Amino acid sequence: MAIERTFSIVKPDAVAKNLIGAIYGRFESAGLKIVASKMVHLSREQAEGFYAEHSERPFFKALVDFMTSGPVMVQVLEGENAILRNREIMGATNPADALAGTLRADYADSIDENAVHGSDAPESAAREIAYFFSDEEICPRTR
Numbered sequence: 001m002a003i004e005r006t007f008s009i010v011k012p013d014a015v016a017k018n019l020i021g022a023i024y025g026r027f028e029s030a031g032l033k034i035v036a037s038k039m040v041h042l043s044r045e046q047a048e049g050f051y052a053e054h055s056e057r058p059f060f061k062a063l064v065d066f067m068t069s070g071p072v073m074v075q076v077l078e079g080e081n082a083i084l085r086n087r088e089i090m091g092a093t094n095p096a097d098a099l100a101g102t103l104r105a106d107y108a109d110s111i112d113e114n115a116v117h118g119s120d121a122p123e124s125a126a127r128e129i130a131y132f133f134s135d136e137e138i139c140p141r142t143r
Ligand code: RTP
Pocket: 054, 059, 063, 092, 093, 111, 112, 113, 114, 116, 117, 118, 119, 120
């Protein structure tokens, strides 16, 4: 299995609830390595650009309002099958549908405020990593 990178966000609801450490702990327990990380408070332009694929959806304004409502943590996770593995750790978009033990089942309040984001495919992972991080900001593990 190839080593992959994926892009992840701890969303404003989870940051406000002091869940950064708990969520990072889940990534690390699952064998995913954090190879880049920073806190940012997204501008509307940043959030609209990040979620541009959803710009025609009825929930788009609410999504941008939420994603700009407070700081987020953005990170690059590295490991075997990292994209799918992270989606498994996150659980379904709607926490009501998320499997027990997933981040959204345990920490999300609603489909609108659902604690975490994770890339859904290799193409989106590459685009989303580059949206927030330069190559110099990503630190591959040497040990
Ligand atoms: P994300 O991109 O945030 O990781 O979530 P996702 O892949 O599981 O879901 P996606 O379809 O990409 O939707 C992005 C975010 O939009 C909100 N959403 N609301 N009311 C709705 O029907 C609805 N559908 C999506 C969610 O907050 C979702 O995380």
